[in-house]
Amino acid sequence: MALIKIEDLKKMNLNELKEKLKDLKIELIKSNVTANKTNAKTREIKRNIARILTLVKRREEENKR
Secondary structure, eight states, rough: OOOOHHHHHHOOOOHHHHHHHHHHHHHHHHHHHHSOOOOOOHHHHHHHHHHHHHHHOOOHHHOOO
């Protein structure tokens, strides 16, 4: 899992972001099953999830206006 750049995320539409978020959450669950503690991979996945959630929230707020 590579670090997802914010520029790449901004190019995606809302549905693509939600799909990517879903995939990352599944990957996080799989990674936590194999490792009993937090490692670099799980930390990276969590950061990517946070980036996507931030963008999704911003776009949803813009759509409400």
